[in-house]
Amino acid sequence: MSKTNMAQPPAEQSLVNLTLNKWFSYQDSVFLPLTNIPNKQQGLFSIAFAGDFDVSSVNSIIDFLAKQNQIVTAICQYQPDLGLAPALCFYAKNAEQAINPLVLQEFSHTLDCQLVQVAAPPSLYKPGLLVMDMDSTAITIECIDEIARLADVYDEVASVTALAMAGKLDFSESLNQRVAKLEGIEKSLIEELKSALPLMPGIKVLCQILKQHDWYLAIASGGFVPFAERVQELINLDEVHANVLEFKDDKLTGKVLGTIVDAQQKAIILESLQHKLGLEKSQTVAIGDGANDLVMMAKAGLGVAVHGKPKVVEQAQAAICEGSLLQLLYMLAIPLENEPAL
Structure with a gap:
């Protein structure tokens, strides 16, 4: 100038x-x-x-x-x-x-x-880890609510989802309650829903840019494996963690198998990946929209609420309240590298 x-x-x-x-x-x-x-x-x-x-x-x-x-x-x-x-x-x-x-x-x-x-912002230009929630974060919908539409129990399930995401109901308890209402849903309908998942604006380009800079990308979701695996294909994630639905005779039984991916499990996944990759905490980022993402976000070097509920925004380190997830780059690419510090 x-x-x-x-x-x-x-x-x-x-x-x-x-x-x-x-x-x-x-x-x-x-x-x-x-x-x-x-x-x-x-x-x-x-x-x-x-x-x-x-x-x-x-x-x-x-x-x-x-x-x-x-x-x-x-x-x-x-x-x-x-x-x-x-x-x-x-x-x-x-x-x-x-x-x-x-x-x-x-x-x-x-x-x-x-x-x-x-x-102590993370650097886009060094290897890092991004762990993201899936429903209403990597994708724009809550999959369990959409499955509930197929079973004509949407209102019942969506009201429980809202309580869980706002932190007013234990997540594992709420998940079991909601999944029980889905008994009898045909597997073919799950496959149909899986094939049309709407990605959150900006998430695909964000992941492409992070991969170019040697970042490791993962989902830790309270949702379900079939949908998480589809998102993994769409945005080239390294791994996904989600809940396993039980099927019998190609129909949902209304039960969840194995360890439920709740708030604590999400945090465990993030810390485990950090140690596996040999990263400093400052190079780990977690994003999510619900109360069950807060523990994971607190364990990360940077926890970002994405279009989150007020309780989540208040307890996160930062928040993207509207617009594209590509805006996460603003927090990762502050010009702070390769020059002496003040």
Whole structure:
């Protein structure tokens, strides 16, 4: 950026003058380039994305963070993928206490954007692990509810699903209750449903990009194996873990076989994969939408709620509240590599 651009009055200065992937200080409405980059192991990174940003929105975010005792010391504009609009990252070097994600969400609505905070962010450019929920995360539906439609017990099953996902009912208990109502469903109908699974927008491209950077991808789902295996085929996952439905004479018996993949089991799967791959915790990411994903998300270096219920958003480290899952890249590709730290 030229000195002329840097000295423009605030009303004239545009963020397009910010060089992508470079860090700047910001004082008296002037951006000044920094020679070094933030230390990813210290402070907090606030990421504003999915918005139309200008100097006014920069000032609003800085003021909001300051009221939360987070003083911004560096700003970067970056674009992890051409399928995403540029985002802004605000670094607060001495900040330690993250802001409640629901508070971030409420503030971001005033700017018509999304705002998340991460500490010690994972790096897209090093091998990593992503463990994802399946229903309403990797795909847009709850498979058990769709099976229930076939048995004409949708309302009964969906109401129990909603209670379980909101954390108001033990997951294993709820699963057994719901599956019992599916007794007699033909296996052929399960196969038909499996063949038409709707992927969550952005998940396929996200997985392609992660695989290009040597990430290991897995599903840990409270759903069912046939659907998880189909998703594995569609987005090239390394492995899947889900519940096994019992069939007899090509019909559902209403029972689940083996260990139920509940909240604790999901966390066990994540930790087991981390150790198997020899990864640091900071290079592990878990995403999900329901209360039964929270334990897994807490065990990961970064836990992200995806279109989650308020309880899940509040307890996650970060949340993608709307839009494509490709937006996860904003949290993995902050420009922090290959340069000395501030």
